[in-house]
Amino acid sequence: MTHTLGRADFDVIAGWVKPGHRVLDLGCGDGTLLKHLIETRGVHGVGVEIDDANILAAIRNGINIVQGNLEKGLDEFADQAFDHVVLSRTLQTVRHTEGVLQEMLRVGREAVVSFPNFAYWKNLRSVLDGRMPVSEDLPYEWYDSPNVRFFTLLDFEALCDKMGLIIRERHVLDEQGNRVHSSESRDVNFLGSLAVYRLSRNR
Amino acid sequence: MPGQSVGAVQSQRAHFDEPLHLRSGGVLPAYDLVYETYGTLNAAKSNAILVCHALSGHHHVAGHYADQPDNVGWWDNIIGPGRPLDTDRFFIVGLNNLGGCHGSTGPSSINPATGKPWGASFPIVAVNDWVHAQARLADRLGIDSWAAVVGGSLGGMQALRWSITFPERVRNAVVIAAAPKLSAQNIAFNDVARQAILTDPDFHGGDYYEHNTRPVRGLRLARMLGHITYLSDDQMGEKFGRELRNSAFSFGFDVEFEVESYLRYQGDKFAGYFDANTYLLMTKALDYFDPSREDNGNLTATLARTRANFLIASFTTDWRFTPARSKEIVSALLANHRNVSYAEINLNFGHDSFLMEDAHYHGVVDAYLRNIKL
Numbered sequence: 001m002t003h004t005l006g007r008a009d010f011d012v013i014a015g016w017v018k019p020g021h022r023v024l025d026l027g028c029g030d031g032t033l034l035k036h037l038i039e040t041r042g043v044h045g046v047g048v049e050i051d052d053a054n055i056l057a058a059i060r061n062g063i064n065i066v067q068g069n070l071e072k073g074l075d076e077f078a079d080q081a082f083d084h085v086v087l088s089r090t091l092q093t094v095r096h097t098e099g100v101l102q103e104m105l106r107v108g109r110e111a112v113v114s115f116p117n118f119a120y121w122k123n124l125r126s127v128l129d130g131r132m133p134v135s136e137d138l139p140y141e142w143y144d145s146p147n148v149r150f151f152t153l154l155d156f157e158a159l160c161d162k163m164g165l166i167i168r169e170r171h172v173l174d175e176q177g178n179r180v181h182s183s184e185s186r187d188v189n190f191l192g193s194l195a196v197y198r199l200s201r202n203r
Numbered sequence: 204m205p206g207q208s209v210g211a212v213q214s215q216r217a218h219f220d221e222p223l224h225l226r227s228g229g230v231l232p233a234y235d236l237v238y239e240t241y242g243t244l245n246a247a248k249s250n251a252i253l254v255c256h257a258l259s260g261h262h263h264v265a266g267h268y269a270d271q272p273d274n275v276g277w278w279d280n281i282i283g284p285g286r287p288l289d290t291d292r293f294f295i296v297g298l299n300n301l302g303g304c305h306g307s308t309g310p311s312s313i314n315p316a317t318g319k320p321w322g323a324s325f326p327i328v329a330v331n332d333w334v335h336a337q338a339r340l341a342d343r344l345g346i347d348s349w350a351a352v353v354g355g356s357l358g359g360m361q362a363l364r365w366s367i368t369f370p371e372r373v374r375n376a377v378v379i380a381a382a383p384k385l386s387a388q389n390i391a392f393n394d395v396a397r398q399a400i401l402t403d404p405d406f407h408g409g410d411y412y413e414h415n416t417r418p419v420r421g422l423r424l425a426r427m428l429g430h431i432t433y434l435s436d437d438q439m440g441e442k443f444g445r446e447l448r449n450s451a452f453s454f455g456f457d458v459e460f461e462v463e464s465y466l467r468y469q470g471d472k473f474a475g476y477f478d479a480n481t482y483l484l485m486t487k488a489l490d491y492f493d494p495s496r497e498d499n500g501n502l503t504a505t506l507a508r509t510r511a512n513f514l515i516a517s518f519t520t521d522w523r524f525t526p527a528r529s530k531e532i533v534s535a536l537l538a539n540h541r542n543v544s545y546a547e548i549n550l551n552f553g554h555d556s557f558l559m560e561d562a563h564y565h566g567v568v569d570a571y572l573r574n575i576k577l
Contacts (some may be wrong), residue, residue, distance in 0.1 A: 022540070046541065051564050055546050059514075059570040066533060067547045076534040 008177030009114040011038060011087055011197045016169070017041050017110060021083040021096045024108060026100075026178045028089035029054050033062030038063075046082075048074070071096050074103045084109040089137075089194075092147045093164045098163060103116065105201045114196040119189045122175070136175045144163035153189040160199060169198040206285030210242045212266035212276070212298060216306065217343055223301075223336060226491075229326025231524060233315070236340050237306030238262045238298035242290035244344070251346045254263040254278065254297045254355035255338060255361035258429070258485045259477060261305035280560040287468035287569035292577070293350060301336050302328045302484040308478030311412065323409030328484055330357070331493045331544045334364045339373065350575050351375040353568075355557030356524065357485065360492050362414035364533065367494050370510040375575055379516045379566065382528035382556040383502050383535070384493035389523065393486040396425035396434055400479045407482055412549045422479045423470035430469050435520035502535040514571040516564070518556035544571065 010033050019042035025034050028047030031054075037043045040114055042066055047065040058065040064077060071094055085108030087100070092099050092115050104111040116137040117123075123133035133140040140147065151159075153172065160167055172180040172192035180191045205526075223231045239262050244251060252461045256277070265282035266399050267275050276297075282288040288295055299307040302325065310325040341349070348395030352362040352373050359381030366376040374488050382389070400406060407414050431439075443462035498504035513536055517529035526547045536543040546567045550556035557563070 003536050010227065044538065052549070055544075056563065056570055057356055058547070059544050059567060060574070062574045064535075066543075066545045068545075076530050076537060078534075078538050118529050 005007060008173045009013045009086075009194060009196045012171045012173075013037070013088070013112050014041055015084060016110075016198055017043050017084055019043065022046075022081065023084045023086060024048070024074075024077065024082040024088045025088070026074075026104070027087065027093075028058065028063070028077060030057035030088060031061040033086065034058075034063050035061050037074075040154070070103075072092065073099070074107050077107040079106055080131060082112050084108055084112050084156075086112045088112075088114050089116065092149045092151070095148055096140075097149060097159070101159075101163060101165065105199065109200065110168065111165075111199040112196065113156075113199065114194060115151075115156070117153045117172070117189065117192050117195050118146075118150050119154070120135065120175075120193045121190050122193070124190075128143060129164070135193065153192060153195050154194070156197070160197075165201055167197055168200055172197040206289070207283050208275075209266040209278055209283045211269040212239050212263075213240050213268070214262055214306065217340055219343075221339070223332065223433070225326050225330035225332045227327040231299055231301065231326065232305050232443075233311075234301060234329070235306070236298050236301070236308075236309035236336060238296060239264060239276075240297075240344075241265055241295040241385065243548065244294040244346070245577065247577070248345055248347065250343070250413075251294045251296060251341075251342070251349050252572075253349050253352045253365075254282075254288070254295060255333075255337070255352065255358035256297070257354070257356035258301065258489070260358065261303060262295060262297050262307070263305070265295070277295045278558065281414070281554060281565060281568065282560075283317045287565050287572055288353065289569075293572070296340070296344065296346075298337065300328075302481055302488075304478035305479040310386055310409070310484065320410075322412055322414040322480065323403055325480065325484070327487055327491075330488050331368055331494075333361055334368050337365075338369060339363070341372070348374055350373045350577060351377055351572060353377040353379075354381075355379040356381060356554065357492075358487055358512075359477045360489075363484075364492075365430065366509040366511040366513070370434075370508055373509075373511045375514070375571075376511045377514045377516075378529070378532060379568075380518055380521055380529075380554055382524040383495060383531050385405060385490055386528075388462075390490050391519055392428065392523075393490055396428050397486055399424035399428070399481060400567070403479075403525060406479065409483075413477070415475075416544050418479045420475045422477060422482060423467075423472060423474040425479075425482055426473040426477075427466045427470040430466060431554040432523045433501070433553055435522065435551060437520060438553060440553050441551075457547060467509070483521060501514040502531065503538045505539070506535045508534075508541050509536070509541060510515055513544070514568070515543060515545045516567060517547050518547075518553070519547060520551055521554045521556060523554040 025047045034045035085104040124134035173194045175193040265276035299305040314321045352365045354362045359378040362376045402420035403418035405416045406418040446461040495502040495505045517526040533545045
């Protein structure tokens with residue numbers, strides 16, 4: 001199965017946004033996802049990035065991009081300014097996990113979060129074999145990894161529960177980007193390499 | 204940075220007979236604007252960029268004069284074929300603002316009504332007055348709408364003001380190292396600078412031209428003070444540290460530390476050519492600048508009137524107009540769903556960073572401007 005721009009979660013996210021929606025992409029890189037959503041889904045997009053090279057690349061891509069550190073909050077954005085706030089494969093790199101999730105649902109109606117699942121069976125097997133996992137969704141060696149938080153699907157769901165966040169949809173993918181079909185959370189936790197969640201909160 | 208200078212350039216003069224009613228209540232019955240242009244205006248007249256100058260700038264933005272090869276424009280490093288403000292693509296206009304001392308009508312110009320220099324009788328001009336005067340120059344050049352209005356510091360404030368006053372005439376505004384209004388600290392620095400000039404015995408209430416003198420001491424102090432606020436602490440530390448001109452302390456008040464020597468040199472140089480009344484006017488224009496005043500301080504409401512797309516840029520070491528001040532503009536634009544990008548550029552030159560040549564900084568401006576459809 002081939003995926004748009006090689007990132008399986010992008011297709012899932014594209015399926016959740018509607019034309020005219022306002023989308024904020026945190027840690028948007030060079031703006032590839034936003035450009036895709038703007039071109040194929042007709043959204044109005046804004047990205048946040050900390051890295052100079054990505055700022056330059058995103059401006060080249062014609063994306064609205066704001067340079068900033070999302071760990072320090074999203075002060076420049078008003079409450080409920082966006083329909084979707086996306087955090088694609090970035091949650092595991094931030095330290096202020098709860099703060100970032102809170103901010104996402106302050107500025108957005110819904111949060112879309114994707115992250116690598118450390119409980120994926122190949123990752124577990126790798127650890128059992130004595131080595132930290134390196135895979136499609138965890139492409140770094142332990143010594144050069146930007147990841148600072150190591151958690152599983154079930155860990156994440158427990159945090160959402162603790163924070164009172166509502167999981168509206170869960171889309172779990174294997175390493176090939178194919179959807180894992182199972183209603184059993186324990187099975188999904190074992191079979192899924194990448195998880196994509198749609199979250200909201202009670203108002 | 205790739206690209207070349209625009210080479211030899213000439214300045215031009217436009218005379219305007221239609222009176223200009225100023226924000227201060229004053230009226231300029233007629234006035235001149237000196238300006239320069241680089242590149243070629245296309246047939247659709249859709250490729251024009253206005254470059255607005257800051258406190259001490261003028262119309263000579265890029266290139267050099269054929270008979271003065273060393274007289275290089277103040278923002279030459281960003282303008283020319285292949286440079287971010289690419290003259291192969293854009294038609295660039297730079298002018299000297301009203302109240303200036305480089306050829307446009309200002310306090311040192313002759314008031315036709317009296318045959319004497321305007322001096323103290325020159326009316327106070329506001330940023331919005333400059334924008335209106337610039338609009339008349341645009342009319343004269345046949346430019347209905349600017350592809351972009353670009354400026355740093357006080358120049359960035361003009362770009363922002365353009366987007367509010369003439370939303371249909373600005374397609375892009377590039378606002379660099381600016382603020383939506385001055386802080387109390389900013390105004391305080393400006394007032395000390397003005398006091399230096401106003402209390403100089405050679406000031407003569409602003410009519411020093413008639414006394415064949417100039418308030419050089421006051422202007423020099425004003426510039427020395429201003430210069431400190433343009434640089435970063437780090438940069439001053441790196442450049443001068445506590446270096447002494449001689450190896451030992453002299454226990455006197457002559458120049459001892461290198462930083463003193465530098466500041467005095469900068470002050471002397473500036474006081475040698477700049478007009479003190481212009482300095483007063485420019486600092487007042489800065490102090491009064493606050494477009495949100497029309498909306499009881501609600502910048503979001505003010506920027507709702509804009510239609511342009513925006514590039515906002517700030518510099519990490521700028522303590523005069525900090526990144527937080529630029530972010531106020533970004534935030535208000537985002538709240539209005541405007542297309543806006545914001546870059547916080549890591550450069551060590553304080554407020555003056557906006558004039559520096561830096562690959563990332565110029566890359567950001569270049570990338571933004573290249574996406575403008577003509």
